[in-house]
Amino acid sequence: MDPLPTFSYDLSTELFSLYLQLAGFSREKGSLQMRKHNNCWASLLLLNLLGSLVVQGRPTSIRTERISGSAGDVLEDNPVGRLKVYIYELPSKYNKKLLEKDSRCLTHMFAAEIFMHQFLLTSPVRTLNPEEADWFYTPVYATCDLTPNGLPLPFKSPRVMRSAIQLISSKWPYWNKTEGADHFFLVPHDFGACFHYLEEKAIQRGILPLLQRATLAQTFGQRNHVCLNEGSITIPPYAPPGKMQAHLIPPDTPRSIFVYFRGLFYDVNNDPEGGYYARGARASIWENFKNNPLFDISTDHPTTYYEDMQRAIFCLCPLGWAPWSPRLVEAVVFGCIPVIIADDIVLPFADAIPWEEIGVFVAEKDVPQLDTILTSIPIEVILRKQRLLANPSMKKAMLFTQPAEAGDAFHQILNGLARKLPHGKGVYLKGGEKILNWTAGTSGDLKPW
Structure with missing residues (x-):
């Protein structure tokens, strides 16, 4: 670019x-x-x-003017060498098949979840050894089930996410060690992990109970709101870099x-x-x-x-x-x-x-x-x-560039994750300890997917 x-x-x-x-x-x-x-x-x-x-x-x-202070200093941080991310290999129905069904997911404002997955697959922060991972990533395209006019179906998103978490918790041991406290998810809905585009409905639903301990990277951010977890990383919505580049006018x-x-x-x-x-x-x-x-x-x-x-x-x-x-x-x-x-x-x-x-x-x-x-x-x-x-x-x-470039939005997300390390001792649960309630949530959200 x-x-x-x-x-x-x-x-x-x-x-x-x-x-x-x-x-x-x-x-x-x-x-x-x-x-x-x-x-x-x-x-x-x-x-x-x-x-x-x-x-x-x-x-x-x-x-131009150099940005002074802590804000400007971390813009150019390099996350490589500061964290390792393990990517769960999920069945394609959680990601690739959804994209194959509707390619509009690649261009709408929620597309960060797709491009972040593609970026991490070839990123130097990726590790194939989960025992050395600092963070675990579950590639679920929760906004890629669209209505005919291109809007995500919010009632399906929590069911997709619950299904994916049930899978990784039964197939791998890492979720159960922390109940997700060392896991991160991209949830770029209007109201993040509350999974709805109407605020009243989003507040009623609340953040999906199984995501309460995870770190959420989400476009939604509003202080003192039930849909924003403390420690969430607020990210920019997706705007197509190539399209914007094609419309530049003389400076x-x-x-x-x-x-x-x-x-x-x-x-x-x-x-x-x-x-x-x-x-x-x-x-x-x-x-x-x-x-x-x-x-x-x-x-x-x-x-x-x-x-x-x-x-x-x-x-x-x-x-x-x-x-x-x-x-x-x-x-x-x-x-x-x-x-x-x-x-x-x-x-x-x-x-x-x-x-x-x-x-x-x-x-x-x-x-x-x-x-x-x-x-x-x-x-x-x-x-x-x-x-x-x-x-x-x-x-x-502010951009999810393709291919990725140092300092872009992908790297800012990784920098945000790196700044949350090391995990405190309270992240890891004792044998048999449970914090999250698997049966909590609305009746519709508990339906199988």
Whole structure:
């Protein structure tokens, strides 16, 4: 995979101030304050200004900013030599046959579970000797049983996972030594190991009881939530690296869009009144800013979607049914400052990626003030966020590259596992000791698969 672009920046302060005055803005204490009664043409003029001055690509003079502190230091950690992983050999009905049945599993946002398996099979951290393993991995494609419109069937996922755990616990001795405390699973459902796309249903189900002691690598993360185990590793959703690479535009293209978003504002099929979906945040975005010239927002999904993100300064990343979406990955890869609207979200690889420094967090209740919040950010802060986003290691950490590359999302997962070593003595059970309840769960989840 070719390297993703980095950018350098230039800013003419005097010219910028002049255009701000024409556009109806004033600079107060280093931030932009929108005056009342500003004209549409003036706002659009400001967009062109930001596009031509704030972000000017200069491939011959690349400027990025080094990430300081613990976050930046661990981005480039090398997990090789720090852990060994044993992969259980399961019957193909748990993985390969599911993929053969529906190849759409390779391109949807849950595909990390498939590519992680393929990566580990040839990774130098793999061991064929389970006696020397630090971690055990069970390759189950729990999101690869799809409806005709491409959505995972959540009621089957816990049955598939229970079946796989019953198999490894009966065929190998390692699960029973710890009841899964030295095992890790990829569970990239909307609400992780709660296996549902509706939060209310996910909370009712809870994390599959047999996974309570395991380490879960999951796209879902929200503080103080029943679907997030302590010690889970929050990972990015899958976004196709090759497809994004194919849509790169010249790095000197001006960023002429101030705020960009494409997606649903109302899920009319499942939530016709719009109050439950996204907890009303997306509906609020549309109602407040559909006619605001600073906001390029729509339900349309154009063929130029990736190109448009590269022309934008801010990309909205609001919650949907779950707090996360592939927009987080896309925004980072394309250097568009993510505006994260999802209260209490736990973001991917938060111990390695300084989200507070590269993104903007807006509380769901504050969505009606989005325009004021974003135009009040000091220009110097915008520039620094863009320089950090231009760091190639930041982009790579969000991608499941094929073939794998040092520092990519595969390696960040392994780094997360390595940081949890060595296992404490409390991981290993005494002879005959049981902690997990094999009969716990809903009646539907206990059905054989």
